Amino acid sequence: xxxIYILMITLTLGITxxxxxxxxxxxxxxxxxxxxxxxxxxxxxxxxxxxxADDHVxxxxxxxxxxxxxxxxAEKYYGILAEKSDDPEVYYRYAQMLKANGKYEESIxxxxxxxxxxxxDHRAIKFxxxxxxxxxILERGKDKFVVNELPNINTEYADFxxxxxxQKLYFVSARDTKGKEYGWDEQPYLDIFQAxxxxxxxxxxxxxxGDVNTKYHDGTFCFSPxxxxxxxxxxxxxxxxxxxxxxxxxxxxxxxxxxxxxxWTDIRxxxxxxxxxxxxxxxxxxxxxxxxxxxxxxxxxGQSDLYVVDIKRxxxxxxxxNLGPNINTEGRENFPFISKKGDLYFASxxxxxxxxxxxxxxxxxxxxxSRPRNLGVPLNSGKDDFAIYIDDDxxxxxxxxxxxxxxxxxxxxxxxxxxxPVCDVLISTQVxxxxxxxxxxxxxxxxxxxxxxxIKTKxxxxxxKVDFLIECNKNVVVExxxxxxxxxxKAVAATDLEEVDVKIALNxxxxxxxPRELVLNPIYFDFDKWNIRRDAAFELDKVVEAMKKYPDxxxxxxxxxxxxxxxxxxxxxxxxxxxxxxxxxxSKGIDAARLTAEGKGESEPAVxxxxxxxxxxxxxxxxxxxxxxxxxxx
Numbered sequence: 001x002x003x004i005y006i007l008m009i010t011l012t013l014g015i016t017x018x019x020x021x022x023x024x025x026x027x028x029x030x031x032x033x034x035x036x037x038x039x040x041x042x043x044x045x046x047x048x049x050x051x052x053a054d055d056h057v058x059x060x061x062x063x064x065x066x067x068x069x070x071x072x073x074a075e076k077y078y079g080i081l082a083e084k085s086d087d088p089e090v091y092y093r094y095a096q097m098l099k100a101n102g103k104y105e106e107s108i109x110x111x112x113x114x115x116x117x118x119x120x121d122h123r124a125i126k127f128x129x130x131x132x133x134x135x136x137i138l139e140r141g142k143d144k145f146v147v148n149e150l151p152n153i154n155t156e157y158a159d160f161x162x163x164x165x166x167q168k169l170y171f172v173s174a175r176d177t178k179g180k181e182y183g184w185d186e187q188p189y190l191d192i193f194q195a196x197x198x199x200x201x202x203x204x205x206x207x208x209x210g211d212v213n214t215k216y217h218d219g220t221f222c223f224s225p226x227x228x229x230x231x232x233x234x235x236x237x238x239x240x241x242x243x244x245x246x247x248x249x250x251x252x253x254x255x256x257x258x259x260x261x262x263x264w265t266d267i268r269x270x271x272x273x274x275x276x277x278x279x280x281x282x283x284x285x286x287x288x289x290x291x292x293x294x295x296x297x298x299x300x301x302g303q304s305d306l307y308v309v310d311i312k313r314x315x316x317x318x319x320x321x322n323l324g325p326n327i328n329t330e331g332r333e334n335f336p337f338i339s340k341k342g343d344l345y346f347a348s349x350x351x352x353x354x355x356x357x358x359x360x361x362x363x364x365x366x367x368x369x370s371r372p373r374n375l376g377v378p379l380n381s382g383k384d385d386f387a388i389y390i391d392d393d394x395x396x397x398x399x400x401x402x403x404x405x406x407x408x409x410x411x412x413x414x415x416x417x418x419x420x421p422v423c424d425v426l427i428s429t430q431v432x433x434x435x436x437x438x439x440x441x442x443x444x445x446x447x448x449x450x451x452x453x454x455i456k457t458k459x460x461x462x463x464x465k466v467d468f469l470i471e472c473n474k475n476v477v478v479e480x481x482x483x484x485x486x487x488x489x490k491a492v493a494a495t496d497l498e499e500v501d502v503k504i505a506l507n508x509x510x511x512x513x514x515p516r517e518l519v520l521n522p523i524y525f526d527f528d529k530w531n532i533r534r535d536a537a538f539e540l541d542k543v544v545e546a547m548k549k550y551p552d553x554x555x556x557x558x559x560x561x562x563x564x565x566x567x568x569x570x571x572x573x574x575x576x577x578x579x580x581x582x583x584x585x586x587s588k589g590i591d592a593a594r595l596t597a598e599g600k601g602e603s604e605p606a607v608x609x610x611x612x613x614x615x616x617x618x619x620x621x622x623x624x625x626x627x628x629x630x631x632x633x634x
């Protein structure tokens with residue numbers, strides 16, 4: 001595993017009760033609290049073998065395997081915990097390990113349990129929005145990327161975070177077996193290395209010359225655009241002083257170095273570091289004016305978040321700013337990289353993925369980052385995939401992964417060839433008044449997939465405009481809503497054009513009001529169901545808007561069924577449909593006293609047929625909205 005990265009995890013998962021522990025449990029806990037997870041797992045296993053394990057032991061054993069990414073054993077013990085635990089994080093980690101081991105279908109029920117227990121969690125929200133995401137990710141990158149292991153560089157130890165500059169390749173490795181050994185996974189500490197790299201061939205590997213490397217962890221890193229400054233991650237060790245926080249853990253810090261006479265010297269600590277939390281994984285913007293990084297500093301959203309800070313002159317920096325909930329989750333966001341185009345790549349286990357860390361991209365649109373997109377297989381796998389570098393000009397790059405790991409901590413460097421661009425379509429939408437053609441500001445515009453699952457909602461600007469960035473060749477629907485207007489939507493067919501203009505005209509709400517009823521598109525129900533479908537909710541919102549504009553308006557809801565099934569059962573079903581329709585409208589703030597509802601079963605079909613088609617049955621499963629009082633719409 002990435003030892004330099006993993007220290008950013010806030011170790012809060014688990015049961016914190018105090019037990020009357022045996023000496024073996026105390027010994028295992030001592031290893032665990034020191035982050036010596038290999039030894040901790042070995043000791044907890046002895047307790048399990050003696051049939052003396054309680055929830056505390058199983059929890060720490062599962063977490064130990066999770067931290068060293070032994071997915072098989074982590075799955076085993078999270079599975080034991082999940083069957084009797086009420087901790088949603090156990091469910092989440094169990095689902096992650098199932099996915100990491102290729103058991104995608106088995107992971108879904110545990111993600112559903114997690115989402116039910118933590119409905120406000122961003123990871124849960126994203127899952128509910130797109131519960132069937134896995135097949136898309138598994139297919140998404142197959143025709144876009146070629147990934148191969150980079151020859152002549154990988155060892156039996158951790159090798160990762162490769163970045164080229166000139167005819168050199170720089171990377172992080174634990175290959176120096178002469179140095180200290182780190183208890184987390186019993187590998188040597190990390191250093192930054194350089195090698196000659198000409199026409200894809202690696203040679204003459206050596207430690208980075210200068211003062212960057214120490215006897216503790218050094219790396220990850222990035223370079224300024226002119227190649228004269230390096231920003232790098234290091235344990236809290238500077239001027240021969242090794243510092244820890246109140247728990248005895250050395251947190252990560254960011255430092256800078258300058259290239260002077262071929263050596264990296266003049267080591268300086270960045271001013272926003274802190275002894276009590278980690279700051280690491282730097283990435284510089286193409287203009288050299290912003291530094292992106294990862295941190296578990298207080299006030300963040302999850303276990304580690306992405307931040308940005310302004311780079312000023314004379315080693316001065318602005319105030320770090322969290323990149324916000326579009327990018328950060330309650331999980332781990334790490335290893336940012338900014339391409340020449342300004343696109344943000346990063347690794348996360350909080351967004352929808354394949355298990356472990358996956359690589360995501362946020363395209364740069366007018367200086368703002370779009371919604372994160374999982375780059376799919378083969379760039380991502382069920383294991384940890386991270387530390388990507390992509391050259392926008394050559395389409396070549398590198399990625400790090402433990403997908404072929406044969407031992408704990410074995411990360412390898414892979415080459416990436418972007419054979420087909422990651423294609424996007426900008427959907428430029430304008431919402432206007434259907435009568436006057438004037439723009440409607442503040443309208444709510446929702447982008448949904450072809451199945452009606454919401455993707456993103458935005459409000460229009462003063463010109464009635466809003467933009468969405470989506471993948472090419474993806475069918476979507478754009479829905480628009482505004483106060484005192486009738487909802488409307490337009491389908492956007494799959495395309496690979498760079499931009500598609502969509503104009504949605506909204507009719508004033510009084511257009512749906514006739515002397516007898518509110519004229520809507522049909523409110524349909526599924527066979528033998530009475531729940532409000534999303535397409536029905538879209539229409540019912542028009543009723544809500546009409547009743548908000550005209551406070552004296554009263555409506556009588558009449559629901560009908562098709563003729564399949566006994567008449568008595570259909571009568572009951574129609575009454576349930578009428579009731580659920582009324583309840584939906586009331587849930588939107590309409591006084592129930594202004595509504596009445598009844599079911600008429602199969603007695604008044606819209607289409608009279610003896611051998612009805614499915615379409616005719618659907619037409620008969622409907623609701624009507626009758627006006628029961630006079631109202632003035634002038």
